[in-house]
Amino acid sequence: LGELELIEYIRSLASRERPTWLEVGIGDDAAVIRLPGGDRVVVTTDMLIEGTHFERGTAPEAVGYKAVARALSDLAAMASSPLCTVAAVSFGASHSPDWARRLSKALLESAEKLGAPLVGGDTSSGTAVLSLTLTALGLPGPKGVVRRAGARPGDAVCVTGRLGGSLMGRHLTFKPRTQEALELAGRFDVHAMIDISDGLSTDALHIAQESGVGLTLRAEAIPISEDACVMAGRRGPEDSPIRHALNDGEDYELLFCLSQADAVAAAQSGLAGAPVSIIGIVTAEKQSFILCPDGSREPLRGGGWEHLKR
Ligand SMILES: [Mg+2]
Numbered sequence: 346l347g348e349l350e351l352i353e354y355i356r357s358l359a360s361r362e363r364p365t366w367l368e369v370g371i372g373d374d375a376a377v378i379r380l381p382g383g384d385r386v387v388v389t390t391d392m393l394i395e396g397t398h399f400e401r402g403t404a405p406e407a408v409g410y411k412a413v414a415r416a417l418s419d420l421a422a423m424a425s426s427p428l429c430t431v432a433a434v435s436f437g438a439s440h441s442p443d444w445a446r447r448l449s450k451a452l453l454e455s456a457e458k459l460g461a462p463l464v465g466g467d468t469s470s471g472t473a474v475l476s477l478t479l480t481a482l483g484l485p486g487p488k489g490v491v492r493r494a495g496a497r498p499g500d501a502v503c504v505t506g507r508l509g510g511s512l513m514g515r516h517l518t519f520k521p522r523t524q525e526a527l528e529l530a531g532r533f534d535v536h537a538m539i540d541i542s543d544g545l546s547t548d549a550l551h552i553a554q555e556s557g558v559g560l561t562l563r564a565e566a567i568p569i570s571e572d573a574c575v576m577a578g579r580r581g582p583e584d585s586p587i588r589h590a591l592n593d594g595e596d597y598e599l600l601f602c603l604s605q606a607d608a609v610a611a612a613q614s615g616l617a618g619a620p621v622s623i624i625g626i627v628t629a630e631k632q633s634f635i636l637c638p639d640g641s642r643e644p645l646r647g648g649g650w651e652h653l654k655r
Contacts, residue, residue, distance in 0.1 A: 356371045387483040388481070405444050409450075416461075423490045428483050507598075509589035533611060550645065
């Protein structure tokens with residue numbers, strides 16, 4: 346059972362009685378709820394597990410920061426601004442009271458610093474390893490939310506920043522692309538957007554599936570981070586920088602689709618906080634591909650994290 350299949354199953358159970366106040370439900374980066382007064386709230390929740398999302402021995406300050414930043418990255422993917430957060434922590438057997446205090450302080454300070462003050466939560470213990478769940482609430486940007494669905498044939502596919510190799514350290518220190526997402530949605534008509542948490546290949550397929558289109562990515566156009574180059578080759582000669590950029594995940598960059606004219610303008614000017622690269626095109630044909638430097642075309646396969654597939 347893959348993560349996608351499980352989400353599909355949960356969605357099939359939930360879709361039968363969809364309330365009218367639910368504007369975006371299961372299957373996007375966050376849900377969008379319309380309140381009785383007409384305002385909208387964006388909500389997402391995210392789990393961090395010791396051994397999966399960070400190594401045992403990671404400083405509690407880094408763990409707390411990452412938990413908040415990941416949740417806010419999901420709000421950014423919806424072109425939404427952060428409002429507040431709540432956290433639930435279960436401490437593992439090995440965590441001292443001092444460690445617990447440092448994590449709590451880090452959660453509060455990180456949430457404050459990233460613009461989403463912590464307003465509540467719950468603590469427990471008894472699990473073998475630390476588990477930390479962060480829920481973030483946000484408000485749609487001035488032009489409303491941007492969903493995964495909405496990419497149109499002929500659109501350009503774009504990405505912020507540089508991809509791959511986040512395990513070298515960036516996965517603990519990245520800044521969620523909140524401002525960049527709001528700037529993008531303010532300046533351009535962004536048709537679809539996601540944050541790259543599972544890996545470019547997997548997250549591109551999420552946009553394709555939700556939009557009912559195909560994406561063709563140009564390998565040569567994908568911006569590769571220096572970390573990806575450092576990590577490449579460690580697992581043999583097949584282990585290339587582009588593979589890391591495609592599949593590593595935890596980049597927390599924005600992947601988005603918009604008209605060619607808007608994409609060219611965005612790529613030329615960049616955003617205040619990040620460069621923008623045009624890496625592909627949206628097609629009516631529903632299959633997704635990667636164009637290799639030698640001109641050949643391969644089906645795009647999700648090579649990123651699928652947490653349930655081992
Ligand atoms: Mg996401």
